[in-house]
Ligand SMILES: [Ca+2]
């Protein structure tokens with residue numbers, strides 16, 4: 001399963017290109033633009049599984065920094081600041097990583 005099986009390649013490209021400037025990343029807009037919000041819970045879970053590269057069941061800080069590459073291989077990495085902001089927004093139980101429920105909440109907020 002790859003991201004383009006779940007989301008439109010054209011939407012992903014547009015979303016990634018909208019946030020090429022460092023520190024411009026806005027997860028709410030990004031998740032909207034890639035069409036994630038419209039997806040079923042099963043598909044959102046599949047996206048989570050792609051982003052959880054080491055299959056630990058969590059998106060850790062390092063994986064979060066590469067989140068754009070998970071959608072689009074040529075995309076940039078998030079800056080330290082963007083990664084920290086996204087982690088703060090998503091990690092509601094404060095364990096330093098994003099679990100599937102926290103990911104659902106992030107998408108729902110978008
Ligand atoms: Ca992981």
Ligand SMILES: [Ca+2]
Nearest residue numbers: 091095097098
């Ligand atoms: Ca957490």
